[in-house]
Amino acid sequence: xxxxxxxxxxxxxxxxxxxxxxxxxxxxxxxxxxxxxxxxxxxxxxxxxxxxxxxxxxxxxxxxxxxxxxxxxxxxxxxxxxxxxxxxxxxxxxxxxxxxxxxxxxxxxxxxxxxxxxxxxxxxxxxxxxxxxxxxxxxxxxxxxxxxxxxxxxxxxxxxxxxxxxxxxxxxxxxxxxxxxxxxxxxxxxxxxxxxxxxxxxxxxxxxxxxxxxxxxxxxxxxxxxxxxxxxxxxxxxxxxxxxxxxxxxxxxxxxxxxxxxxxxxxxxxxxxxxxxxxxxxxxxxxxxxxxxxxxxxxxxxxxxxxxxxxxxxxxxxxxxxxxxxxxxxxxxxxxxxxxxxxxxxxxxxxxxxxxxxxxxxxxxxxxxxxxxxxxxxxxxxxxxxxxxxxxxxxxxxxxxxxxxxxxxxxxxxxxxxxxxxxxxxxxxxxxxxxxxxxxxxxxxxxxxxxxxxxxxxxxxxxxxxxxxxxxxxxxxxxxxxxxxxxxxxxxxxxxxxxxxxxxxxxxxxxxxxxxxxxxxxxxxxxxxxxxxxxxxxxxxxxxxxxxxxxxxxxxxxxxxxxxxxxxxxxxxxxxxxxxxxxxxxxxxxxxxxxxxxxxxxxxxxxxxxxxxxxxxxxxxxxxxxxxxxxxxxxxxxxxxxxxxxxxxxxxxxxxxxxxxxxxxxxxxxxxxxxxxxxxxxxxxxxxxxxxxxxxxxxxxxxxxxxxxxxxxxxxxxxxxxxxxxxxxxxxxxxxxxxxxxx
DNA sequence: ACGGCTATAACC
DNA sequence: TGGTTATAG
Numbered sequence: 221x222x223x224x225x226x227x228x229x230x231x232x233x234x235x236x237x238x239x240x241x242x243x244x245x246x247x248x249x250x251x252x253x254x255x256x257x258x259x260x261x262x263x264x265x266x267x268x269x270x271x272x273x274x275x276x277x278x279x280x281x282x283x284x285x286x287x288x289x290x291x292x293x294x295x296x297x298x299x300x301x302x303x304x305x306x307x308x309x310x311x312x313x314x315x316x317x318x319x320x321x322x323x324x325x326x327x328x329x330x331x332x333x334x335x336x337x338x339x340x341x342x343x344x345x346x347x348x349x350x351x352x353x354x355x356x357x358x359x360x361x362x363x364x365x366x367x368x369x370x371x372x373x374x375x376x377x378x379x380x381x382x383x384x385x386x387x388x389x390x391x392x393x394x395x396x397x398x399x400x401x402x403x404x405x406x407x408x409x410x411x412x413x414x415x416x417x418x419x420x421x422x423x424x425x426x427x428x429x430x431x432x433x434x435x436x437x438x439x440x441x442x443x444x445x446x447x448x449x450x451x452x453x454x455x456x457x458x459x460x461x462x463x464x465x466x467x468x469x470x471x472x473x474x475x476x477x478x479x480x481x482x483x484x485x486x487x488x489x490x491x492x493x494x495x496x497x498x499x500x501x502x503x504x505x506x507x508x509x510x511x512x513x514x515x516x517x518x519x520x521x522x523x524x525x526x527x528x529x530x531x532x533x534x535x536x537x538x539x540x541x542x543x544x545x546x547x548x549x550x551x552x553x554x555x556x557x558x559x560x561x562x563x564x565x566x567x568x569x570x571x572x573x574x575x576x577x578x579x580x581x582x583x584x585x586x587x588x589x590x591x592x593x594x595x596x597x598x599x600x601x602x603x604x605x606x607x608x609x610x611x612x613x614x615x616x617x618x619x620x621x622x623x624x625x626x627x628x629x630x631x632x633x634x635x636x637x638x639x640x641x642x643x644x645x646x647x648x649x650x651x652x653x654x655x656x657x658x659x660x661x662x663x664x665x666x667x668x669x670x671x672x673x674x675x676x677x678x679x680x681x682x683x684x685x686x687x688x689x690x691x692x693x694x695x696x697x698x699x700x701x702x703x704x705x706x707x708x709x710x711x712x713x714x715x716x717x718x719x720x721x722x723x724x725x726x727x728x729x730x731x732x733x734x735x736x737x738x739x740x741x742x743x744x745x746x747x748x749x750x751x752x753x754x755x756x757x758x759x760x761x762x763x764x765x766x767x768x769x770x771x772x773x774x775x776x777x778x779x780x781x782x783x784x785x786x787x788x789x790x791x792x793x794x795x796x797x798x799x800x801x802x803x804x805x806x807x808x809x810x811x812x813x814x815x816x817x818x819x820x821x822x823x824x825x826x827x828x829x830x831x832x833x834x835x836x837x838x839x840x841x842x843x844x845x846x847x848x849x850x851x852x853x854x855x856x857x858x859x860x861x862x863x864x865x866x867x868x869x870x871x872x873x874x875x876x877x878x879x880x881x882x883x884x885x886x887x888x889x890x891x892x893x894x895x896x897x898x899x900x901x902x903x904x905x906x907x908x909x910x911x912x913x914x915x916x917x918x919x920x921x922x923x924x925x926x927x928x929x930x931x932x933x934x935x936x937x938x939x940x941x942x943x944x945x946x947x948x949x950x951x952x953x954x955x956x957x958x959x960x961x962x963x
Numbered sequence: 964a965c966g967g968c969t970a971t972a973a974c975c
Numbered sequence: 976t977g978g979t980t981a982t983a984g
Binding site: 268272508531537707709711 | 964965966967968969970971973974
Binding site for chain 1: 981
């Protein structure tokens with residue numbers, strides 16, 4: 221798993237910054253009266269006081285630990301303040317913490333390349349900043365050293381008998397005879413101290429940091445002195461550090477690999493690895509892991525700090541542990557059924573009363589099952605159909621959250637996700653292979669909450685078909701009863717920035733509209749060129765996505781309302797092929813530019829529309845005829861419309877445009893800027909995508925600055941080397957049009 | 964059959 | 976490739 225990347229004589233300055241009990245700090249900022257008190261953040265308060273996921277340092281003094289239950293925490297520390305994780309849509313909502321993390325990242329990114337390693341951790345490459353400082357204003361010549369920097373811990377600095385620790389640090393920083401690497405680290409100390417103070421000042425959060433020559437050592441160091449302190453690993457103290465470092469403390473070695481090292485190789489410290497030749501380690505753990513191990517034993521780790529401020533994927537999930545599993549036969553029902561049969565078999569009881577009781581039990585069960593769907597309290601259900609409803613209910617919640625997050629990512633960072641993946645865990649109580657895993661499934665991601673919900677549910681059904689397997693129809697009815705779902709999650713990945721052309725055009729308009737674009741621009745945009753410049757025909761026509769099998773028969777559940785629906789509008793076979801080949805083309809590397817605007821429109825605008833307007837989507841036959849029509853027109857489409865639509869979608873209000881009405885009319889002949897869509901306007905909006913390049917008033921172009929004009933011109937005649945392009949694009953657009961079914 | 968919810972990366 | 980597995984906080 222870890223990949224080898226040797227690099228000797230590493231003179232970089234790398235920092236790892238780790239927020240102190242981050243969730244607690246976020247809650248304390250919200251409720252300042254909690255500051256200084258033993259505090260813990262807890263999620264799901266129903267069962268034994270909920271599970272702790274973050275513990276303040278004050279509370280840790282009392283022995284409160286992560287992964288305690290709320291009640292346990294109260295036992296060891298009665299005065300502990302328990303704050304609940306916010307709940308939205310029946311699940312924990314971490315968005316407050318994610319946003320707080322972004323605040324921090326935007327500050328830490330100021331002095332060098334910055335990699336967001338998790339919600340509360342970043343790596344910084346401060347080499348350039350340190351070299352610059354060394355050249356311009358070296359610490360050795362500074363009169364005073366910042367107080368925060370003086371509080372640093374420098375590994376290997378001998379602080380003996382009551383000597384003034386800060387004074388020792390000051391001397392270390394000031395040393396003129398230090399080697400170049402130590403001097404660089406001295407600069408790193410000052411820079412990181414300053415960054416940490418800025419973080420504190422601007423966000424009220426404290427953090428700890430490690431400063432070293434590579435990521436591995438910086439990470440190691442950041443955890444050594446917490447909270448609110450920083451630790452430095454000079455080159456000279458690396459060996460001493462690793463020689464005694466328990467091997468499990470090393471990142472990546474906290475799991476099975478670390479256990480294996482201990483058990484199979486008898487190695488208990490990182491330094492203990494030194495005795496093995498590289499070949500031996502490779503032989504045992506594979507070429508990559510082997511070299512990696514050999515290197516870390518020597519403190520070598522060439523991993524670069526990636527310039528990435530934003531996450532690579534978004535996900536939303538929920539577990540339904542044990543008793544709460546989304547399962548077929550709930551305990552309560554079994555219990556009641558037993559009672560019922562006991563009563564029935566008891567002769568002295570009046571038959572009429574028996575029936576009344578049974579009826580009452582049935583109603584109770586029914587109520588519970590419905591109630592559960594309403595507020596998530598009960599997991600009672602009895603048939604596959606009802607499990608389906610529960611799954612659908614939760615998937616809808618998860619997809620809603622995911623969609624919301626995708627939309628803000630699009631808004632704030634101008635990025636689009638291309639793959640939707642569904643994960644689930646399930647159990648089968650009766651069957652032989654009960655430990656069989658529920659397969660995860662993915663498909664192209666279409667923007668828009670309803671579409672994501674629909675697709676996710678289809679993915680679930682595809683997974684379920686595989687998971688349950690097909691054992692005949694009716695005879696097996698009873699075998700289907702013993703299964704349940706213990707976790708569900710949906711995630712969006714393959715997130716790429718909108719092409720730079722679009723971005724620079726967007727920036728031009730940014731100047732004209734008011735504050736629509738938010739501050740967090742990622743350095744990821746740099747990747748855009750690379751993405752776009754990749755040769756487009758590289759891959760042969762092979763499929764990019766394994767298709768969810770679209771034409772499988774429905775599963776027969778015992779007595780069944782078959783809740784597994786057909787998954788796609790029934791296009792003819794050729795059309796389906798077109799669609800899928802489009803998908804593989806589209807998602808090859810990045811995407812075809814023309815795909816953007818349908819995404820933007822059908823996605824985020826739709827999100828802003830009210831729910832009752834959602835049923836405006838076209839029905840299936842309309843969709844099909846429109847699809848065919850577009851197939852016919854494809855050669856006329858040149859991609860122009862997508863520019864226009866893109867502009868519209870950048871408008872500061874939900875539906876309107878920052879372009880003037882005149883502009884809209886000129887360009888599209890449709891006024892799409894009213895604040896809500898009527899059915900007609902919806903139609904107009906759709907039709908707008910069909911604009912022919914010739915329909916655009918040339919004067920529109922002339923209003924733009926020349927460099928933008930050039931960009932657009934280049935954009936209008938793209939993909940010369942790829943005559944097939946138009947066909948594929950056309951299909952893709954139809955794909956985005958595909959009607960959302962009810963959900 | 965309670966440690967929940969995310970996220971990343973390597974492997975095949 | 977997508978899907979699985981390991982890892983971490």
